[in-house]
Amino acid sequence: MSHPADQLKALGISLPPVSTPAAAYVPYARTGNLLFLSGHIARQDGKPWVGQLGKNLSTEQGQQAARAVAIDLMGTLQAALGDLGKVRRIVKVMSLVNSTPDFTEQHLVTNGCSELLGQVFGSAGQHARSAFGVAQIPLGACVEIELIAEVD
Numbered sequence: 003m004s005h006p007a008d009q010l011k012a013l014g015i016s017l018p019p020v021s022t023p024a025a026a027y028v029p030y031a032r033t034g035n036l037l038f039l040s041g042h043i044a045r046q047d048g049k050p051w052v053g054q055l056g057k058n059l060s061t062e063q064g065q066q067a068a069r070a071v072a073i074d075l076m077g078t079l080q081a082a083l084g085d086l087g088k089v090r091r092i093v094k095v096m097s098l099v100n101s102t103p104d105f106t107e108q109h110l111v112t113n114g115c116s117e118l119l120g121q122v123f124g125s126a127g128q129h130a131r132s133a134f135g136v137a138q139i140p141l142g143a144c145v146e147i148e149l150i151a152e153v154d
Contacts, residue, residue, distance in 0.1 A: 006086035009122045010076070017077035021045075024140065030082045035090070037082055037151045041098070042074045043143035050141040056105030059144055064099060064107075068114030071147045075115075076122065079151060088154040092119050092129040098146045101135040108133040115147050 010017065020029050021042065030039045044051035044067035051067045053059040059067075080086055097112040099105075112133040119127040139146045 006076075006089065006122050009124075010086075013121065015073055017080050018074060020078050020081045021074065029078050032082070032153070035152050035154070036093070037079070037153045039075055039078050039082075039149040039151070041096075041146040041148040042071050042078065043139060043141060044068070044071050044145040045074065045143075046070065050143045051145070052142040053144040054100050054102060055107070055111060055135075055144060056102035061107045061110050064111035064144060065114030067145045068097065068111050068147065069118050071145055072115040072118040075147065075149050076119075079149075083153055086122075089123060089126060090152040090154060091126045092123060092149065092151050094150040095119070095129050095131045096148050097131070097133040098136045098139055099133060100137075100139045100142070100144045103135075105135060108135045111145060112147070 023029060027040050030037055055064045079089060095115060097115065099108040099111050101108060112131065116131060
């Protein structure tokens with residue numbers, strides 16, 4: 003597997019800077035070889051990607067939003083580590099999907115994030131995961147995802 007930066011370049015993805023936290027928390031915290039990334043909300047054109055799955059967003063749009071979150075998460079990993087090559091493994095992803103009570107495809111929405119992590123990190127990007135439907139997410143965002151990585 004090539005270096006994650008090479009994979010990003012091949013996919014035409016440039017990583018954004020770390021977003022400023024919207025409340026009283028830090029973007030990431032490290033303990034030992036584990037790096038915990040705070041929840042990142044989906045953004046579109048620099049603003050919260052607002053909407054609710056099952057109401058005004060399709061599963062495919064949700065996947066695009068989750069993919070956008072993955073790019074932001076990798077930007078935070080890059081800022082925290084200085085080099086994505088220091089990621090040994092993506093250990094866990096937890097996804098919150100702003101969805102109607104009858105929407106049941108949160109797992110498919112979250113694939114937008116998981117599949118991109120797999121493309122960029124190869125087998126090190128395969129992770130444990132939870133995907134939940136929730137009544138609302140801060141700022142009305144459609145998806146929020148947090149991540150735990152094992153790092154050098």
